[in-house]
Amino acid sequence: MKLVSWNVNGLRACLGKGFLDFCAFADADVICLQETKMRPEQAEFDLPGYERYWNSADKAGYSGTAVFTRQTPLSVTYDFGKEVHRHEGRVITAEYPEFYLVCCYTPNSKDQLSRLDYRMEWEDDLRDYLMELDQTKPVVYCGDLNVAHQEIDLKNPKSNRMNPGFSDEERAKMTQLLASGFTDTFRYLYPDKTGAYSWWSYRFNARKNNAGWRIDYFIVSDRLKDKIKSADIWSEVTGSDHCPVVLELDL
Structure with a gap:
């Protein structure tokens, strides 16, 4: 099974930059999107063979996630947990026979870490949610998780320490998640890359100079580790300030 996750930074804009060509090229079973910044009725486009599930923010043109899937899920739910987490269109959970898929666009902790307290609450509640799902069947958790976990995951760790996405607190929450029975698929295959x-x-000129961050992930329940066939970052794909990340599972 081939899964793709991509923060498209505005799907309507990305549609004008070759998104549908990308979908044909990727030939994925599931495509997870973050930062769609739209409601489904705001863009008409053909994507034959895929069912589409959308979670749009209450605020127009902000946040939002989508899951396009060839296989009909057993169930689909939107958001999670308490009311505070249910207004920005950040999570879609699709249940498949072998696993739960959780597509997520994690809140940014903002300049001066002004939203860090909420981010910490989000991380704890989402980890609890993933662990609860994991008791029923394995989890595939993907998306723009807005954190570079280790120094190896960004070009300039020293100068970015305590900036949003590389604060000690955010990194510690990722460490805690992985210690709770989950595996970062890319680092599992490429620990030193x-x-x-x-x-x-x-x-x-950050992209031209490859002065980037690895903040988009596929994370799986530990018991899926031996099912990981490949985990890739398609940095050559443009159309957004993020590039797609890809996971192949041998299910």
Whole structure:
């Protein structure tokens, strides 16, 4: 089974930059999107063979997730947990026979870490949610998780320490998640690989210079580790400030 996750930074804009060509090229069983910034009725496009599930934010043009899938899920739910987490369209859970798929767009902790307290609450509640799902069947958790976990996961760790996405607190929450029975698929296959990034600032020619961050992930329940066939970052794909990440599972 081939799964793709991509923060498209506005799907309507990405549609104008070759999104449908990408879908044909990727030939994935499931395509998970983050930061769609739209409601489904705001863009008409053909994607034959895929069912589409959308979770849009209450606020227009903000956040949002989508799951396009060839296989009809057993069930689909939107958001999770308490009311505070249910207004920004950040989570879609699709249940398949072998696993739960959780597509997530994690809240950014913002400049001066002004939203860090909420981010910490989100991380704890989402980890509890994933662990609860994991008691029933394995979990595939993917998306823009807005954290570079280790120094190897961004080009300039020293100068970015305590910036949003590389605060000690956010990194510790990722460590805690992985210690709770989950595996970062890319690092499982490539523990020492450097220069592997999924997001680049639009400033300072960051992408051209590969001064990026790895903040997009496929994370799976530990018991799926031996099913990982490949985990890739398709940095050559443009159309957004993020690139797609890809997971193949032998199910």
